[in-house]
Amino acid sequence: MYKVLIVSDTHGRNNNFYLTLQQEKDIDLIVHCGDVEATEDVLQSIAECPIKFVSGNNDFFSNLPRDLEFELGKYKVWVTHGHQYLVSMGYQNIKEEAIDRGADIVMFGHSHKPLAIEEDGLFLFNPGSLSYPRQEGRHPSYITLYLYDDGHISYKINYLEEY
Numbered sequence: 001m002y003k004v005l006i007v008s009d010t011h012g013r014n015n016n017f018y019l020t021l022q023q024e025k026d027i028d029l030i031v032h033c034g035d036v037e038a039t040e041d042v043l044q045s046i047a048e049c050p051i052k053f054v055s056g057n058n059d060f061f062s063n064l065p066r067d068l069e070f071e072l073g074k075y076k077v078w079v080t081h082g083h084q085y086l087v088s089m090g091y092q093n094i095k096e097e098a099i100d101r102g103a104d105i106v107m108f109g110h111s112h113k114p115l116a117i118e119e120d121g122l123f124l125f126n127p128g129s130l131s132y133p134r135q136e137g138r139h140p141s142y143i144t145l146y147l148y149d150d151g152h153i154s155y156k157i158n159y160l161e162e163y
């Protein structure tokens with residue numbers, strides 16, 4: 001089994017990322033969907049596995065890539081922050097672009113509201129924000145994604161209860 005932690009929109013406030021790693025063990029890969037605010041070295045120093053980053057709309061002067069594509073088992077993953085696809089208004093634009101790119105999974109952030117759905121053969125994952133959640137209840141959120149040996153995946157939106 002391969003475990004992926006998806007986080008986003010930490011905005012330089014990294015305590016909840018630390019708390020997340022306290023409660024999630026055996027992570028193989030972390031994906032950060034942007035708005036890192038120049039603390040990628042701090043985040044990487046806390047983690048014991050590689051972190052893939054993309055830049056967000058608040059990552060001024062950042063050298064992080066705007067988009068990333070990689071393979072996760074049989075799945076093609078596309079990661080982007082999401083502001084260029086107006087994800088705060090809905091996920092139709094980013095869904096269409098993901099399908100055009102031939103992606104099986106799109107990971108994004110920006111809205112600070114978690115989402116994990118499968119539609120028309122595409123998985124859409126937005127972990128929400130660990131620092132400034134905006135969904136009802138406003139608990140910091142992240143997604144855990146598991147790739148099993150038989151090739152299928154499962155996923156879950158998780159919330160920090162104490163932070």
Ligand SMILES: [Mn+2]
Nearest residue numbers: 009035056110
């Ligand atoms: Mn943000």
